[in-house]
Amino acid sequence: MISWYLAQASSYAADVDNLILLIGIIVGVWFVVAELVLFGLIFKFRAREGVRALYVAGEDPKEKRWVSYPHHAVLVFDIIIVVAALRVWNDVKIWSPQPDEQVRIIAQQWAWTFVHAGPDGKLDTPDDIRTVEDLNVQLDRTYQFELHSKDVLHSFSVPVFRLKQDAVPGRAILGWFKPTRVGTFDVQCAEICGIGHGLMPGRIHIRTREQHLAWMAGAARPTLASAEPAATAPALPTPALARAVTGGTR
Numbered sequence: 001m002i003s004w005y006l007a008q009a010s011s012y013a014a015d016v017d018n019l020i021l022l023i024g025i026i027v028g029v030w031f032v033v034a035e036l037v038l039f040g041l042i043f044k045f046r047a048r049e050g051v052r053a054l055y056v057a058g059e060d061p062k063e064k065r066w067v068s069y070p071h072h073a074v075l076v077f078d079i080i081i082v083v084a085a086l087r088v089w090n091d092v093k094i095w096s097p098q099p100d101e102q103v104r105i106i107a108q109q110w111a112w113t114f115v116h117a118g119p120d121g122k123l124d125t126p127d128d129i130r131t132v133e134d135l136n137v138q139l140d141r142t143y144q145f146e147l148h149s150k151d152v153l154h155s156f157s158v159p160v161f162r163l164k165q166d167a168v169p170g171r172a173i174l175g176w177f178k179p180t181r182v183g184t185f186d187v188q189c190a191e192i193c194g195i196g197h198g199l200m201p202g203r204i205h206i207r208t209r210e211q212h213l214a215w216m217a218g219a220a221r222p223t224l225a226s227a228e229p230a231a232t233a234p235a236l237p238t239p240a241l242a243r244a245v246t247g248g249t250r
């Protein structure tokens with residue numbers, strides 16, 4: 001239902017949205033009921049000429065019901081919400097399906113580095129593809145991600161997946177996702193991680209199998225070459241950058 005106006009692009013995005021909708025409906029309905037009762041009573045027992053105010057101590061069982069019935073209702077709805085939330089939490093964070101592929105995600109101040117398995121589908125082999133800020137995945141494929149941080153706490157957040165996972169220095173945190181919609185979407189850091197926090201956006205590109213293979217073929221060689229550290233060579237401005245800096249057009 002929520003997907004009409006908020007894009008969903010993972011197998012569990014709808015479950016998270018439905019949970020939030022359920023909480024919204026339960027809280028919303030009772031909020032309206034409580035306000036109607038409150039304002040109804042204020043109106044009914046408003047000040048009137050010649051009528052003295054009643055002192056109500058709440059000791060009469062009839063009066064106590066105004067407190068005890070809502071109290072029990074809150075407990076019942078709490079249990080409903082907790083059960084629904086634990087089911088989603090279990091599916092997203094505790095249980096994890098058999099992955100088709102792994103991807104490594106490295107957060108640092110202030111960029112994302114992604115290590116893709118490359119054509120052989122395995123990490124830590126020579127055909128791995130490293131990118132900065134662009135995560136490339138294939139539609140309907142289950143990915144296990146391995147999340148690292150090089151420095152401080154970050155949080156890997158993909159709003160269209162309804163996924164958010166903290167990255168903790170010194171730990172490799174595992175999680176999973178299965179993209180279900182083709183497109184390019186935002187990746188963000190959801191944990192204040194320093195002055196450049198707002199400058200560490202990323203993008204996730206979800207492609208069909210054919211498009212993904214085409215990306216891999218194009219990305220494999222140049223990215224491997226550019227992944228070498230540039231420290232040995234002086235950083236020369238690219239022609240495009242030089243033109244931009246000097247304002248030249250040729």
Ligand SMILES: [Cu+2]
Pocket residue numbers: 107108153154155189190191192193197200
């Ligand atoms: Cu960050």
